[in-house]
Amino acid sequence: MSVSELRRDPVTGRWVVVSTERPRADDFDRTPVVIQPDDSCPFCGGHEHMTPFEVLAYRNGSPSNQPGWDLRVVPNQSPIVRVEGDLDRQGEGLFDKMNGIGAHEVIIESPRHEDTLATQPEAGVERLLRAFQERIQDLRRDIRFKSFLPFKNHGAAAGAHLEHSHSQLFALPIVPREVRDELEGARVHYTAKERCLFCDIVRQELAEGRRVVAENGEAVALAPYASRSPFETWVLPRRHHSRFEDAPGGEVAAVARLLRDVLRRMDAALERPPYSFVIHSAPVSEPADFYHWHIELLPKVTRFGAFEWATGFHRNPTPPETAAKVLRETNGA
Amino acid sequence: MSVSELRRDPVTGRWVVVSTERPRADDFDRTPVVIQPDDSCPFCGGHEHMTPFEVLAYRNGSPSNQPGWDLRVVPNQSPIVRVEGDLDRQGEGLFDKMNGIGAHEVIIESPRHEDTLATQPEAGVERLLRAFQERIQDLRRDIRFKSFLPFKNHGAAAGAHLEHSHSQLFALPIVPREVRDELEGARVHYTAKERCLFCDIVRQELAEGRRVVAENGEAVALAPYASRSPFETWVLPRRHHSRFEDAPGGEVAAVARLLRDVLRRMDAALERPPYSFVIHSAPVSEPADFYHWHIELLPKVTRFGAFEWATGFHRNPTPPETAAKVLRETNGA
Numbered sequence: 001m002s003v004s005e006l007r008r009d010p011v012t013g014r015w016v017v018v019s020t021e022r023p024r025a026d027d028f029d030r031t032p033v034v035i036q037p038d039d040s041c042p043f044c045g046g047h048e049h050m051t052p053f054e055v056l057a058y059r060n061g062s063p064s065n066q067p068g069w070d071l072r073v074v075p076n077q078s079p080i081v082r083v084e085g086d087l088d089r090q091g092e093g094l095f096d097k098m099n100g101i102g103a104h105e106v107i108i109e110s111p112r113h114e115d116t117l118a119t120q121p122e123a124g125v126e127r128l129l130r131a132f133q134e135r136i137q138d139l140r141r142d143i144r145f146k147s148f149l150p151f152k153n154h155g156a157a158a159g160a161h162l163e164h165s166h167s168q169l170f171a172l173p174i175v176p177r178e179v180r181d182e183l184e185g186a187r188v189h190y191t192a193k194e195r196c197l198f199c200d201i202v203r204q205e206l207a208e209g210r211r212v213v214a215e216n217g218e219a220v221a222l223a224p225y226a227s228r229s230p231f232e233t234w235v236l237p238r239r240h241h242s243r244f245e246d247a248p249g250g251e252v253a254a255v256a257r258l259l260r261d262v263l264r265r266m267d268a269a270l271e272r273p274p275y276s277f278v279i280h281s282a283p284v285s286e287p288a289d290f291y292h293w294h295i296e297l298l299p300k301v302t303r304f305g306a307f308e309w310a311t312g313f314h315r316n317p318t319p320p321e322t323a324a325k326v327l328r329e330t331n332g333a
Numbered sequence: 334m335s336v337s338e339l340r341r342d343p344v345t346g347r348w349v350v351v352s353t354e355r356p357r358a359d360d361f362d363r364t365p366v367v368i369q370p371d372d373s374c375p376f377c378g379g380h381e382h383m384t385p386f387e388v389l390a391y392r393n394g395s396p397s398n399q400p401g402w403d404l405r406v407v408p409n410q411s412p413i414v415r416v417e418g419d420l421d422r423q424g425e426g427l428f429d430k431m432n433g434i435g436a437h438e439v440i441i442e443s444p445r446h447e448d449t450l451a452t453q454p455e456a457g458v459e460r461l462l463r464a465f466q467e468r469i470q471d472l473r474r475d476i477r478f479k480s481f482l483p484f485k486n487h488g489a490a491a492g493a494h495l496e497h498s499h500s501q502l503f504a505l506p507i508v509p510r511e512v513r514d515e516l517e518g519a520r521v522h523y524t525a526k527e528r529c530l531f532c533d534i535v536r537q538e539l540a541e542g543r544r545v546v547a548e549n550g551e552a553v554a555l556a557p558y559a560s561r562s563p564f565e566t567w568v569l570p571r572r573h574h575s576r577f578e579d580a581p582g583g584e585v586a587a588v589a590r591l592l593r594d595v596l597r598r599m600d601a602a603l604e605r606p607p608y609s610f611v612i613h614s615a616p617v618s619e620p621a622d623f624y625h626w627h628i629e630l631l632p633k634v635t636r637f638g639a640f641e642w643a644t645g646f647h648r649n650p651t652p653p654e655t656a657a658k659v660l661r662e663t664n665g666a
Contacts, residue, residue, distance in 0.1 A: 004413055004433025006507060014510040017413050017433055080337055080350050080648050093537045094530075095558045100337025100350055151640050159636055170646075174339060177347040177645030197427075204426045225428045228642075278643040296643055303492055307484050309561075309642065310611040310629055312510030313503075315413050 005319075009226035011185040011197060012178070016226040016314045027317040028230075029303040032272040033155035035114055035163045042077075043164035045069070045111025052077060055105065056134055058127055071127045072108045073135055076168070079104035087144060087173055103139055103171035107131050108164070116154070116165050118263040118332075125263075126256035128167055132279065133252065135169055136245040145171040146285035147179060148245070155274025158300045175283045182280060183288055190290035196240050198292030211320050213327045214261050218254035221262050223320035223327075228308075230301050230318035231270060231327070235259050236294040244281035244293040259295060264332030266299055273299040338652075342559035344518040344530060345511070349559045349647045360650040361563075362636040365605040366488035368447055368496045375410075376497035378402070378444025385410060388438065389467055391460055404460045405441045406468055409501070412437035420477060420506055436472055436504035440464050441497070449487070449498050451596040451665075458596075459589035461500055465612065466585065468502055469578040478504040479618035480512060481578070488607025491633045508616045515613060516621055523623035529573050531625030544653050546660045547594050551587035554595050556653035556660075561641075563634050563651035564603060564660070568592050569627040577614035577626040592628060597665030599632055606632040 004019045042050035048065045051074045062068025081102030089098045109128055110120055117125050132150040139145060152167035153159040160166075175183075189197035205211050205222050213221040213233055221235045235258050241247045247255075259277075266273055277297040282288035308314050337352045375383035381398045384407045395401025414435030422431045442461055443453055450458050465483040472478060485500040486492040493499075508516075522530035538544050538555050546554040546566055554568045568591050574580045580588075592610075599606060610630040615621035641647050 003415060006414075006431050006433055006505075008429040008507075010427045010429070012510065013513075015507045019413060019433075080352060081339075082336060092558075093541075094343045094533055096341040096343070098339050100339055100352075149644055149646065151643075153640055156636070159640060172339075172348075172646070174341075174348045174646075177345065178643065179645075180346075181645070200427055208426075225425075276640050276643065278640060298643060303489070307486055307492060307609050307611060310484075310511065310609060310631060311482055312512075312514070313482065313505070313507075 007226040009224065010189075010201065012181045013185065014226065014228075014312055014314070016228055016316050018227070018319050019315070019317045020319055028301055029157075030271065030301055031155070031157050031274065033116075033274050034272075035116070038113065038163065041113055041162070041164050043108045043162060043166060044113050048072070051106075051108075056131060058131070067111070069111060070123075071110070071131055073131055073169075074106050074108065076104040076106050081170065081172065083142075098173065101144060101173050103145070103169070105135060105169045107135075107167040107169065109167065110165055113164050116263075117152070118260065118267045120165075122257060122260060125260040126253050129252050129256050130249075132167070132169060133245045133247070136171075139171045140245070140284050142171070144173050147172050147175045147283040148281065149176065149278060150244070151276065151278040153274075153276045155300070158274035158276045160274075175285065179280065179283065183282065183291055186290050186292070187288075196290060196292050198236060198294060199240050202236055202238060211324045213324050214258060214265070216254055216258055218251050219258040221258050223324040225320060227316050227318075227320040227323065228314040229298055229316055231266065231273075231299045231323045232316075232320070233262055233266075233297045233323075233327070234294055235262065235297065236292065240292055242282040242288050242291040242293060243284070244279050247293065255295065259297070261332060262297065262327065265327045265330040266332075268332050269326050269330040270299055270301060273301050275299040340559040342557065343522075343534065345514045346518065347559065347561075347645055347647070349561055349649050351560070351652050352648070352650045353652055361634055362490075363604065363634055364488070364490050364607065366449075366607050367605075368449070371446065371496065374446055374495070374497050376441045376495060376499060377446050381405070384439075384441075389464060391464070400444070402444060403456075404443070404464055406438050406464055406502075407441065409437040409439050414503065414505065416475075431506065434477060434506050436478070436502070438468060438502045440468075440500040440502065442500065443498055446497050449596075450485070451593065451600045453498075455590060455593060458593040459586050462585050462589050463582075465500070465502060466578045466580070469504075472504045473578070473617050475504070477506050480505050480508045480616040481614065482509065482611060483577070484609065484611040486607075486609045488633070491607035491609045493607075508618065512613065512616065516615065516624055519623050519625070520621075529623060529625050531569060531627060532573050535569055535571060544657045546657050547591060547598070549587055549591055551584050552591045554591050556657040558653060560649050560651075560653040560656065561647040562631055562649055564599065564606075564632045564656045565649075565653070566595055566599075566630045566656075566660070567627050568595065568630065569625065573625055575615040575621050575624040575626060576617070577612050580626065588628070592630070594665055595630065595660065598660045598663040599665075601665050602659050602663040603632055603634060606634050608632040
C-alpha cells in the first residue's frame, strides 16, 4: 500500500486523503472534556426558573417548570432563528434571502450537572432521541419548515457554550447543503440500482467487517470508508426508513443503545474527547424514500483549519480500519 | 429587519444565517498570532540544510540551497500525497480509491522569521502569487494532476504547524468537492445568462457598495453576501480569467497589493487574527471558461464545531455589511 490513499465517499462524492503512515504527534489536538461544578448553571435541576418555559419534559408527575424531571426541552435563550414572523422571501439582484424563521430548541438531557450521555444510564440516550422525535413531530405541522437538524456539540472545543449536557434542534425553512448533497447521492444510486445506497453500504461493511465498530440486532456502527477525521463513526439502523422522526420505538431504542456504546468506547479509547453528532434525515418538504436516516458522530481530536472547510478536501491521519479496530477492542462497558 | 436573515450563496447554493442582532461575546474566540523566536526554525535564512532541496527560489545570484534568497519553494517534509507511483484507481465494491499521488510543496515567504505577509514589503505577496503560478505551470505538465490548491494557514488556530510564514500548494489527481460545486454553480449561471457569475457579482457589489472592502484598478475585495464567518473576504480580479496560473503579471500584482491591503486592515481591526486563504481556480482537466479565479480569505475569529462541517449550514454573527464597513474604515497603511 502507498503511504496515503485517496478515497471517495460514495454518498457525497467528497475525496479524503487517508494516511497509512504513522501519524505525526502534531496532527492531533486532544483536550479531554472536563465538567466543572457551576452553582449558577441554568440547566441544573432546581434552576428551572433560569430557562424559558419548557415545551416538553419527561417528569414523574411534577408540575411544569419545576424540579422532578429527567429531560426538558426549552427554546434557546439566544436563538439564531425565530418562530414568529413571515419568511418574506426576497431577491436582491443575484442574491436570495428570507427572514431567519425557524425553531431553535435546547434539550437538557439530565438535571444532574455532571452527567454526560456516555455516563448516564442507558435510558438517557433513548430519552434524548425520543424527545427529538416528539419535537419534530410537533414542529413539522408548521409547513414553513423544510428540514430538521437534531444535533449535539459536546465540549467547548466542539462548539458547546455550556458544560451541562445538552443537545439542540433546528427547524429550518431551507434544506442545508450537506443534506441536499446526500439526498442527491442517494437518489442517483437508487435510480441506477433500485436499491438504497445506505442499505448497500451496511451490507458491504458487515460482509467486510474491517470498519465495523459495534452492532446490535437493529443497528450498526461503522467507521465510514472515507472518514473525514479520525474516529468518525456513523450509526445506522439496519432497517430502511428515510425519516428519523417516523422510526419505530424499538429501532430508536436500539440505535440509542449503540450510540451510547460508541460514546463509552470513545471516552475510554480517546480520553473523553469533545465531539459533535448530527442526525441526518430526509427533509419533510419532498418525497425521499430512497434516503436512509442515520447519525454521524465526529470526535474532535485534530485541529482543522479553514482549508478543509474552504475546499471540501479532507486529510485524515487515522485510517478508518485502524479507528474501528481500536474502538472494537475497547471495553466501554 | 428581522433579528436574523437566511442568505443563499449564489455560487454554491449554501445557506447561512446572518445575525443582525448584537453578537454575544462567547461567539468569538480571538487568539492573536504571536510569532516566537525559534533558533531551530527550518525555514529561516541560513538553515537551508534543514529542508528538502528547493524546487524554486528567488535569489540574488546566490547558489541553490544557500542563503541569499527572498522566497524558496521546497517539497513538504511530511507530504500527505507523493509524486512517485501510479494512480492505480480501484473499486472496492461501492467504494472508489486511488493511491495518494500528488505534489505537496511549501512556499517559504521570507528568510526572516518575524515577517508576515502583512508586514513584508509589497513585493512579498506578489512574489508568493508569482511562485504559485510558476509551480503550477511546471506541475501541470504532469497529466495525472487535475487541480491545484494554493493556500495558506496563518497561526496555529488556523492549522499552521510552523510559525515561520509559509504557504502550501497541492497538486491533486481529483477535483475537490467545493471546487466542483463552484464550477457547477458558475456553469448553470453561464448557461442561463451567457455571463460569468463572478463578473456579475463584482458588478452588482461595486454598484451597491455596502460590501466592498477595498478596490484598485484591477481587483476588488468584497465581504461576500452569504459570508460563512465574520470578516470572510474574497479578492477577485476585475478581468475575467478562469485560471489563476494564466493570469497576466499586472493583474496578479494588483491582486497581491489588494490582498496585502486587506491583511493589514485585518491585522489592525481584528488584532492579528489567525486566517486561511485558498486560491480558487478552474481545474486543468476540463474546459471551464465560465469560471473566474479568485481568493477566499477566512480569518478565524469564531469557534466552529463539526456541526457546520457536518451540515454545510453556517451561522455568522457579523453581517458582511458590518465587516466590510469596519475594514473599509480601518487604516491598514
